[in-house]
Amino acid sequence: MMGRTIFIDPGRCIGCQACVSACRECDSHRGKSMIHLDYTDPGMSVASLPSVCMHCEDPVAPCAEVCPADAILVTADGVVQQADTTRCIGCSNCVNACPFGIPKIDLQAKLQMKCNLCYDRTAYGLAPMCATVCPTGALFYGTLEELQAERPGVQVADSFVFGDVVVQTGVAMVVPADKVQWPVPGGLPVVEVNGVDVR
């Protein structure tokens, strides 16, 4: 399935925000972090979950699809780039289209910014900053085979359901083994997908 990409394992995340700090250090958007750290059960548990751009594949990146200025490019290797500053008009369409809430608008500059899988690093064979530093391996960069070689039996999912839309992503999520056959529900209550009951 997927090639070299990020795998997110919320079960390992300790909420340290090293990924957030590391993201700020990336030369393509220095000083700003493109990672959100979410808390899944606040007040009850310390569980947390990092969200990076999922680099949607199917349907082709919703953010890029809705961009009226054709500013968001998708590379041949499936990386959804941040908006081209010479084209972006800061209209926020991408923000509204993204099912994962990833793109951000710099309101002063009227420009969109988002995670571009550290293209400035990956192009040189370096892993993205967030996955490089994550102390727990909750963010892992590599192939599925490499992940499974190090974490025997680990299962991943790369499809998410939003209402009646299934989004296939380039970035994958580590899931409990019995959940893998179902797409990971994202946001809305899910009843069925493609005629299959996924409750």
Add this chain to the structure above:
Amino acid sequence: MTATDPAKAASRPVPISIDPAIAPPGTRNFRDAGGIPADKWHADQNGETLVPTHCCFCGVQCGMYLRVDKGGKVFGVEPRNHDINRMRLCPKGINAYQQVNHPDRLTAPLMRRTRDEEFKECSWDEALDFTVSEIRRIQGAHGNDAFGLLGGASLYSEKTYLVGKFGRVALKTRHVDYNGRLCMVSAAGANKLAFGIDRAANPFSDILLTDCLLIAGSNVGECFPVMTQYIWGARDRGASLIVVDPRETAIARTADVHVAIKPGTDSAFFNAVLNVIVGEGLTDEAYLAAHTTGWDEVKKTVQDYPPARSAEICGVPASQIVQVARMFAGADKAMAFHARGVEHHSQGVENCLSIINVCVATGNLGKPGAGYGTITGQGNGQGGREHGQKSDLLPGGRSIMNEEHRRQICQIWGIEESELPLAGTSMMEMVWQMQRSEIRGLIGICNNPFVSLPNYATVKQGYDTLEFHAQFDFFLSETANNAHVVFPVTVWAEDEGVMANTEARVVKHNKAQEPPAGVRTDTWVMCELARRLGVGDKFDFPGSREVFEELRIASAGTVNDYYGITYERLEETGGIMWPCPSTDHPGTPRLFEGGKTFHPDGKVHMQVVEWHAPMDPYTEEYPLSLTTGRTVAHFLSGNQTRRLGALVEQTPRPWVEVHPSHGFRNGDPVRVVTRRGSEVFPALVTEAIRPDTVFIPYHWPVPTSANALTIDALDPRSKIPEYKVCAARIEAAERVDEVPAPPTAPGHEAYPETQVSRTDPLPPTSPQGRGTAERS
């Protein structure tokens, strides 16, 4: 500039790993940026250089590169594939470089003759001359011991060696101690008693080989984040995880057993665990017979701690005690790690001993994947006390009260034995002596007791009573703000030196940038003061390298043997673990192989432990336990991290963690009252803490200071303060006080980005999101 050429770094021999076959899962060898050819990455980066070094903060000592621009200035960080961390860094490490050219840096000495005056920048000569004349005046009138010296465990080992020598040879005072006293001295004391050596028994990589991992009183996820890769690695290989902690920390969340113990009851718990192990016949009798003394007494004592009794004391189910005992003793190989949670107690040494007893009784020692370890808080918490900075120690861990040891050191230092002072008192005791005017002058180097010592009112009073106070620092800390003279010194990236991490692995930090004009190294300042005090011949050290050469010789033949470690070897390897007696010795990653300890009889001296109640009694008025700790974004007294924008944004202010049963809502102002005082914090309401316990992170000064409330009771042996438990009550308050901005020196501007959150008492946003149920 002595920056190491990255091309040269890349062509170096492959670092010697503890066991090359072992790497924590999830830490694949990402391509190391240091190996990128200069024409690619470096060309893109405008000719930047990557200087290999280590993080300046915690005891993990992660490797990193500092990015240095064409003008020789540090401007960024790049992960480094070092044996310890394999590219991993925590947010403190990622942001550490921002200290180097921070606008708050002190760049000229500050001076005032009385505390009523404002600080004024002055010349180095003025500051040094005034300091020397005050030393002379105070010592002339009240004796040498009226002047004290307090060092720090974030200093390079060379500098800690120099602190010990400067105190005894130049100041000729017995009152030398350091802030590692607040860190892991309880573990050090316990290890010395049991094994005759003071360090963790195993390298990190052994964690990956264990079958059962017990972590007591250590919030690894926040305090030592990069260590978690080893813990998850062990989990991936099927190891079970036991966490003993009053809070459900990130590590506890995924543990097989989380024992939410009542603060201050650790030894009762571990005695009961040993009781069950004995009762169920799970001890390793062959190991005990061959390698230990004192087992019979220990065995007899733990009979008094049946699970039912300890369950009552510790506030945990007795069944959990049995479960922990079976899991730990039933595993093929088990390891126990502990940190400040068990060490910061008036029976800190005993707590550590009770854990050691469990390891030893089950034969879990000296084998891959079996052993114990304490996790050091400060970068050089381990190395900082090995070479004579502690009040009772001389270089090489020698005892200052031992005739033979004194003779050896006097020979190396070239002084008469009669000139060498005897042991002094500990850091907290020195503050009490200041209150009584027994100590009238003080030099502090790299410490910030105004935030880090317990019972702030006492500390403030002690320091205010001082007739003369000088402080070395690179930012004006809360403590430096009380001084008469402040010497502006280098940050870690402006000098070279070694640190010993939690594993006792000595690593070398390299110089990445020249210090700003007006800033000197701590080494230079100490040597210059010594020269002006008339002992310059004994302090002829142009730099760290020369100090290290003397340190190596001074440690030769001791337990803490550094003789075989050289700068060159450290540059070629991923660090060397002492003891390392000769330059062809590979170092000693794992202690006690074959069951031999460092006591003359080669045995483990098991020690009887009885549980005592904490020093601050609970009453109806003070029914709760207050416990303190760290957050992942801040380091110790926060003097460094409270100025870095990203870290301030991540955790702008402290909070009090309370259980929902107290009826507070998230963000409510809550007054925490102890016998020392009261402070108001926003509530962070969470199920992740015991109902009878409240928690406050301690990185902030008054009026939002945990240490205004904690008790200055000490462990009688290690003299560590009882930070982790005191009696408290909570009540509703009107409003939360503002978080004070760190002081800035005249002529310096505070870092603009860090101002964002300071004046704005936000509801708590714990990095862990524990209490953010009603997040706005």
